[in-house]
Amino acid sequence: MLTYKFDWAIVTSGKYFDWLVSGFYVTIKLSAVSIALSFLLGLIIAIMRMSHLRPIRWFAHGYLEFFRNTPLLVQIFFWYFGSYKVLPAVANDWLVNQDFEFAAAVIALTIYTSAFIAEDIRSGVRSIPKEQMEAARSSGFSYIRSMQYIILPQAVRLTIPPLINQFLNLMKNSSLAMTIGVAELMYQARQVESYTFKGFEAFSAATLVYVAISFTITGLMTLYDKKVLQPLKGQ
Amino acid sequence: MIGGLDFSVVRDNLSYFFIGRYPKGQLGGVGLTLYLAVVSLALSFLGGLVLGLLSVSRNRLLRLGSMAVIQTIRGMPLLMVIFWMFFLLPALLGGGMSAAWTIIAALTLFTSAYMSEIVRAGIMGIPKGQTEAAISTGLSHGQTMIHIILPQALRNMIPSFVNQFVSMIKDTSLAFIVGVSELTQVATQMNNRTMLYPTEIFIFIAVIYFIMCFAFTELSRWLERHLAYRKSI
Numbered sequence: 061m062l063t064y065k066f067d068w069a070i071v072t073s074g075k076y077f078d079w080l081v082s083g084f085y086v087t088i089k090l091s092a093v094s095i096a097l098s099f100l101l102g103l104i105i106a107i108m109r110m111s112h113l114r115p116i117r118w119f120a121h122g123y124l125e126f127f128r129n130t131p132l133l134v135q136i137f138f139w140y141f142g143s144y145k146v147l148p149a150v151a152n153d154w155l156v157n158q159d160f161e162f163a164a165a166v167i168a169l170t171i172y173t174s175a176f177i178a179e180d181i182r183s184g185v186r187s188i189p190k191e192q193m194e195a196a197r198s199s200g201f202s203y204i205r206s207m208q209y210i211i212l213p214q215a216v217r218l219t220i221p222p223l224i225n226q227f228l229n230l231m232k233n234s235s236l237a238m239t240i241g242v243a244e245l246m247y248q249a250r251q252v253e254s255y256t257f258k259g260f261e262a263f264s265a266a267t268l269v270y271v272a273i274s275f276t277i278t279g280l281m282t283l284y285d286k287k288v289l290q291p292l293k294g295q
Numbered sequence: 296m297i298g299g300l301d302f303s304v305v306r307d308n309l310s311y312f313f314i315g316r317y318p319k320g321q322l323g324g325v326g327l328t329l330y331l332a333v334v335s336l337a338l339s340f341l342g343g344l345v346l347g348l349l350s351v352s353r354n355r356l357l358r359l360g361s362m363a364v365i366q367t368i369r370g371m372p373l374l375m376v377i378f379w380m381f382f383l384l385p386a387l388l389g390g391g392m393s394a395a396w397t398i399i400a401a402l403t404l405f406t407s408a409y410m411s412e413i414v415r416a417g418i419m420g421i422p423k424g425q426t427e428a429a430i431s432t433g434l435s436h437g438q439t440m441i442h443i444i445l446p447q448a449l450r451n452m453i454p455s456f457v458n459q460f461v462s463m464i465k466d467t468s469l470a471f472i473v474g475v476s477e478l479t480q481v482a483t484q485m486n487n488r489t490m491l492y493p494t495e496i497f498i499f500i501a502v503i504y505f506i507m508c509f510a511f512t513e514l515s516r517w518l519e520r521h522l523a524y525r526k527s528i
Contacts, residue, residue: 064386125505125509125512126505128508128512129461129465129504129505129508129509129512130465130501130504130505130508131464131465131466131468131479131504132465132468133468133469133471133479134468134479134482134497134500134501134504135501137479137482137483137493137497138494138497138498138501141486141493141494141497142493142494142495142496142497142498143494144494145299145300145493145494146298146300146494232370232371232372232373233372235372235374235375236372236374236469238374239471239472246372246374246375246378249378250378259378259382260382263375263378263379263382266375267371267375267379270370270371270372270375271367271370271371273370274366274369274370274371275366275370278366278370
């Protein structure tokens with residue numbers, strides 16, 4: 061039944077190899093920019109979510125629920141096709157002078173992931189017993205300083221694994237940017253397939269890259285859990 | 296008109312967004328989205344149960360083999376799994392599979408890997424003493440799993456399954472890529488046909504997705520509060 065001839069040389073050298081490599085770079089760039097921005101935005105939303113002011117807390121809560129419960133693909137389409145009607149003229153002018161596909165993908169990935177990150181940060185902070193805050197305050201630290209020296213250093217260590225997990229998800233989700241024409245890894249794998257009909261080789265190469273990144277990071281996380289978190293819990 | 300946006304395009308095509316051409320033609324829109332999500336979730340429950348049981352098997356080969364499969368699938372983007380299915384299924388089955396079923400196969404494979412982790416965590420969460428007690432009353436390992444461990448573990452997993460359903464609803468939007476006329480595909484068609492209302496159309500479907508997913512997220516939270524096992528007797 062199978063008369064398919066494998067030709068691995070296509071994806072290991074030459075023009076099509078270069079396409080895949082350039083796709084890999086775009087995936088890394090798209091992920092890196094979105095990771096940095098989504099972490100910042102997630103941190104801000106998490107702080108707002110814990111605010112003492114009710115309207116700010118509600119806004120952050122609404123933001124979280126809305127963006128977590130809408131498909132990323134729909135958000136990408138919204139930013140790419142539909143955002144021009146709701147953004148101010150200045151923003152639109154700025155955006156059209158950028159690489160608009162890339163910018164729309166970054167905005168969508170950032171906003172989508174920040175909602176998940178904010179929840180992870182919040183549960184990290186909440187997992188620190190509130191007696192620690194009370195003890196810090198009663199020994200004379202201000203609220204900010206107690207956060208800075210007592211609560212956050214512990215919360216950050218607990219939050220690192222779920223955060224890295226979100227970053228990994230973001231990297232995998234960045235493949236959706238191909239739907240609006242960002243030439244990342246998945247897009248290029250598909251290009252190679254359409255040009256050569258060697259889909260098996262092209263998809264294998266791309267799969268290998270995604271899985272290798274995931275395995276490396278998951279492995280490092282297991283190590284972190286064993287070396288850093290378990291000893292802390294043992295105390 | 297809301298804030299300069301004109302939602303009449305949505306109002307005029309409301310039934311198309313919800314049920315596609317049904318009953319005169321094929322089911323589409325929200326109806327198809329839910330259909331894909333429900334069928335794929337039911338199948339991935341079975342897949343997840345099998346993979347999850349294999350990954351706690353006492354046979355080393357089965358355990359490591361199933362873990363490798365699970366981790367590989369979890370390392371891939373869903374889009375990649377969809378492309379593999381579109382590429383491999385026709386070659387393996389000699390063609391003849393509809394796009395909708397290929398998507399269901401991809402969603403099932405992908406979600407089974409995530410479900411299996413839920414199942415594994417659920418089984419691991421049952422205290423070891425129960426297994427020991429069951430074995431010492433004369434039950435076999437298989438009987439212990441079926442009569443003692445799984446009934447409790449599955450109950451604890453219900454909220455996670457509901458959460459997985461929410462992810463599934465969101466994931467069905469990727470069926471758009473291969474032209475299955477679920478909600479996102481219907482919206483893109485509508486956008487291509489009318490050209491003038493992308494903002495209105497995508498805001499509308501985002502809200503529809505939100506309502507569906509939020510309802511189930513809340514259900515999962517409610518279940519988590521009400522199903523919580525009494526820790527003591």
